[in-house]
Amino acid sequence: MSQQTTIRKLAELVNTPVEKLLEQLAEAGMSFSGPDQVVTSIEKVKLLGFLKRSHGKSESAAEEVVAPGKIVLNRSRKQEITVGGNAKSGRGPSTIDVVVRKKVTLNKPGAAGDPDAEMAEIHRKLAESRQRNEAEQIALAAKDRQRAEELAETKRVADAAAERARLAAAEAAVQDDAGKPKPGHHGSPKPAPARADDKTAANKGKTAHRGSHAMVAGVEDDDNTARFAGQLHLSASDRARRSSSANNRGKPKQRQRSLDQSRTGTGFQKPVAPMVREIAIGDAITVSDLAQKLALKGGDVVKQLFKMGVMATITQTIDHDTAVLVTEELGHKAVHADAGDAESELLAHVEAVQGDQTQRPPVVTIMGHVDHGKTSLLDYIRTTKVASGEAGGITQHIGAYHVQTPKGTISFLDTPGHAAFTQMRQRGAKLTDIVILVVAADDGVMPQTIEAIKHAKAAKVPLIIAINKIDKSDADPSRVKNDLLAHDVVAEEFGGDTQMVELSAKTGLGVDDLLDAISLQAEVLDLKAVFEGRASGVVIESALDKGRGPVATVLVQQGTLSKGDYLVCGIQYGRVRALFDETGSQVAQAGPSIPVQVLGLSGVPESGDDFVVVADERLAKDVAQQRDVKRRETRLVAAAGNRMEDIMAQMGEGATQQTLNLVVKADVHGSMQALREALTGLSNEQIRINVIGSGVGGITESDAQLAATSKATVIGFNVRADASARRVIEGNGVDLRYFSIIYDVIDQVKQVASNVLGKEIREEIIGIAQVRDVFRSSKFGAVAGCMVVEGVVKRSKPIRVLRDSVVVFEGELESLRRFKENVDEVRVNTECGIGVKAYNDVKPGDQIECFERIEVQRTL
Known part of the structure; x- marks a missing residue:
């Protein structure tokens, strides 16, 4: 081999990967940068010595290797290994082929000391060793597999023989019991005692036979041994089980009675009276669930409902009272289901928060008839211009403000005066400490004035009468005081307990007297609250903002509401992301009697819902989901469960009554709620107003699809339809109408409902x-x-x-x-x-x- 041999050529010659050869060179103390570098003869000898040392050979062995040239021969030898069969199973011997491949290298004489040849010889011997090991492993695996098959076959034959012996013993025992009298009974001969020489003779022989039993030598010849002859391969537990089974064969009735008692304890007892169950029923339950609790078929419960005059299907939801009546009619006892774990945990969570109570600002609600000056009075107090921005000059949702006055901090709630906003005024009266009833001196007592008085009395809230517009020429405060006497509102000057203040919201005359009256009344009430701890309160108003998401205006009643708190609000929950006051400024926290806007809820809560701050999000989520399920069940009960007489009445009216379907969307929840109730209240015998969909926020594509499917009119109150909704509306010819004043909505729907022609x-x-x-x-x-x-x-x-x-x-x-x-x-x-x-x-x-x-x- 020439001196210009590279590492790549050397690797091909010795049949070794280039990477492995580089590693071996590096281990031998020679560093090469790549496979194309030249390897000298000295480096080859050095590598050869390193490889011999690593394989346990001496350095002198290098002198004995002679490899001037080489001839490589590949040989393969096929060998057969025969494994004996099993005579019992009828399997013959099997043959396994083993192939041994060899690679032989012959060196030419006269070329001793060539490092390449010596290294090639080493690799050849290593390859032969690996091949021999593989062949031996294959042969050993074949033998192990054959041995496992023989053992399995032996066990199978032994099990089959044991089973045949057991069946034969059972058959012989049955024949003996049937043909011979039992020992110890009258008229039956007693068995002769066994002789000692008989036992000795039995023990001397290798095996003895009794019927079909094979007796084993060296075992005492008695009944137990005979029973287990040929079954000695069984374990002790199996022998005991089979022994008890054989002993009971002679007494079948006693064995059956013992089995019955082992299964039931005292045996089966037939019931002698109907079973009365105690059924827990919540506020609502489906017919199928009730049938499952009663252990009856659903059809039986439906049949009983029909007998009671209630038409319901098996998947329908019925209310608590109906479910109780059905349960009692079917002979069972009904109890009210306790509240869920989440509600109980929330109640304990709230009761655990306690602290010292201190003075808090009063919450004052301003009520009155339309255009009597409620918002104008509040504007003067706040020194703002809120009334000028209201559509039509009227308030259409509850406004919440807290004002720093010379008499202290006061929180004001401004309620609408229109007749459609009755529920808003009722909600405002429940949230407040003091009600200010604004009555115009030139207009007198009006329907909404009387309604506000009723709400205040129902909520048991003290009343302060603000007689407004006394600066007008036709103002007559005395007439207002006299008209209020008819509604049990007596002024202090007439000997009553109601404060009456004459003022002008335009000029500010008498406003300070009104603030004094509020402070005096608050001092008498001695209003206190807990400032420390988790907050709780009520939702005043809610809306869906496109940029900020669900926004709820809440009034804190206890504790302190802070940014980052977890709260549950009706069927919604979330974490407070931000708090804003009535001016839009962000605040860090809000204490009792302070209204704020909350961002971070999972959805838009309903006005009037309570909110509670909890420790973690898990509890808030569990309570909200449980309330959602309960509210949905209640809604299903209200929509279903028609009685037969109601359906007959509907069938009688169906020939003449028409239906007007509406989809109502508004900017805030309170306005939407007021519109829905006002419009459905316009129904008469000729036409029924049906609000099939309502919500807060802009008109979406789903609202338009609902209106197109049900042929409904879409009403947008201070909201607009987006581009996708407009495409659906225009493509299906849906009637879309925008309004900003509640008068226009009610008047137009009233004209259609009353079938009165006129200009629209x-x-x-x-x-x-x-x-x-x-x-x-x-x-x-x-x-x-x-x-x-x-x-x-x-x-x-x-x-x-x-x-x-x-x-x-x-x-x-x-x-x-x-x-x-x-x-x-x-x-x-x-x-x-x-x-x-x-x-x-x-x-x-x-x-x-x-x-x-x-x-x-x-x-x-």
């Missing part, structure tokens, strides 16, 4: 402008730089400002310009500058909606 006032949107940027002008204030994206914007028409599809302001245009010129209108895809009158909070991304009101003659 509709609002038609003629153009929409997108706000791109806002500029400040010394003359006009905030000027919105806009692009008209739909229709045309006209200067003489009213507008609304939309933010995330929700109306935030309604008013009129103050200016409309193209560059520096005033114009009357701006068409689509044209830029313009819009100045909104009395509104400076326009932001980029808002939409300015231009509309006009038109009169349309109603037709059938």
Whole structure:
């Protein structure tokens, strides 16, 4: 071999991978950078010596190796290994083929000392050794497998023989019992005693036979040994079991009686009276679940319900009272199911929070008839302009504020005065400490005034009468006081206990006297609360904000609500992500009697729901889910369970009564609730108003699909439909109507329900402008730089400002310009500058909606 041999060539010659050869060279103390590097003869000899040392050979052996050249021969030899069979099983001997492959290298004489040849010889011997080991392992595995098969066959034959012997012994025992009298009975011969020489003779022989039993030599010849002859391979437990079984064969009746007693203890006893079960029933339960608890078929429970006059299916939900009646009719006892573990844990959680009570601010609710000056009075106290931003100049949802006055902190709740907002006023009366009833001096006592008095008396809340608008020329406070006497509201000057303050919300006259009256009443009530610990309270109002998610306005009644608290609110739960006061400023916490907006709930809670702060999210989630299930069951009970007389009445009215389906969406939960109740209350014998869907937030595609499927009219109260919903509405011809004043909604639906012809006032949107940027002008204030994206914007028409599809302001245009010129209108895809009158909070991304009101003659 030449001196220019590389590592790659050397690896091919010795039949070794290049990587392994590099490792061996490195272990021998020689470092090479790559497989193409040249290996010298000295390095080869050094590697050979290292390999011999690693295999336990001496250095002198290198001198005896002669490999000037080589001839490689590959040989293979096939060998057969015969394994003997099993004569009992009838299996013959088996043959296993073993192939041994050899690789022989022959060295030519006269070439001694070649390192390559010596290393090749070493690798050859190692390969032969590995092949021999593999062949031996294959032969050993074959022998082990054959041995395992022989053992399995032997065990199978032994088991079969034992089973045959057991069957023969059983048959012989049955024949003996049937043909011979038992020993010890009258008239039966006694067995002769066994002789000693007989036993000796039996023991001397190898085996003896009794019938079909094979007797083993060296074992005493008695009944027990005979019974187990040929079965000595059994374990002690198996022999004992079979012995007891054989002893009981002669007494079948006694054996059957012992088996019955072992299974039931005292044996089966037939019931002599009907079984009465105690059934736990919650507020609602399905018919199938009730049948399962009663251990009856569902059809039997349905049949009993029909007998009681209730039409229900097996999957239908029935209320607690109906389920109790059915259970008692079927002969069982009904008990009320206890509350769930989650509610019990929550109750214990709340009761564990205790502390010292200190003085808290009073919560004051302002009530009264429409346009009697409730919000204006609150505006003067707060020194803000809230009433000017209300649609139609009326409040349409509860407003919550806390005000720092010279008399201390006071929390105010401003309730709507329209008749549709009865539930809002009732909720406000329950949350409050003091009710201020605003009555206009020029208008007197009105229907909503009387209703507010009833709510205050039902809630047992002290009443303060604020006689407003005394600055008007036709004001008559004395007439108001006299009219209130008819409703058991007596002024202090007449000997009663009701404070009455004359004031003017416009000029501020008498407002300080009203604050003094509130402070005096709060001092008399001695209002206290626990400030330390977990907070609890009630939801005043809720809404769905597109950018912030579910938003709930809550009033804290106990404890301190902080950012990061876990709370459960009705069927919703979550962690407080942020708290905002009535001005929109973020606060860190809120104490008792302070209203705040909460962000972070899983959904929009209902107005009037209680909220409680808990320790962890798990408890909050469990309680919310349990309440959701309970509320859903209650709703199913209300929608189902019709009695037969109700269905007959519906069938009688079905020929003449029409149905008007509505889908109502509003900006806040209170307005939606008020609209739904007001509209369903308009039903009469000719037409039934059916609100099939309602919710908070903008009109979505699912709302439009529901309306298209049920042929319903969609009503948007201070909300708008998004692009996907508009496509569905336009494609299916759904009637979509937008409103911002509750009067218009009720009046239009009332006209249709009453079947009265007349002119209908509709609002038609003629153009929409997108706000791109806002500029400040010394003359006009905030000027919105806009692009008209739909229709045309006209200067003489009213507008609304939309933010995330929700109306935030309604008013009129103050200016409309193209560059520096005033114009009357701006068409689509044209830029313009819009100045909104009395509104400076326009932001980029808002939409300015231009509309006009038109009169349309109603037709059938």
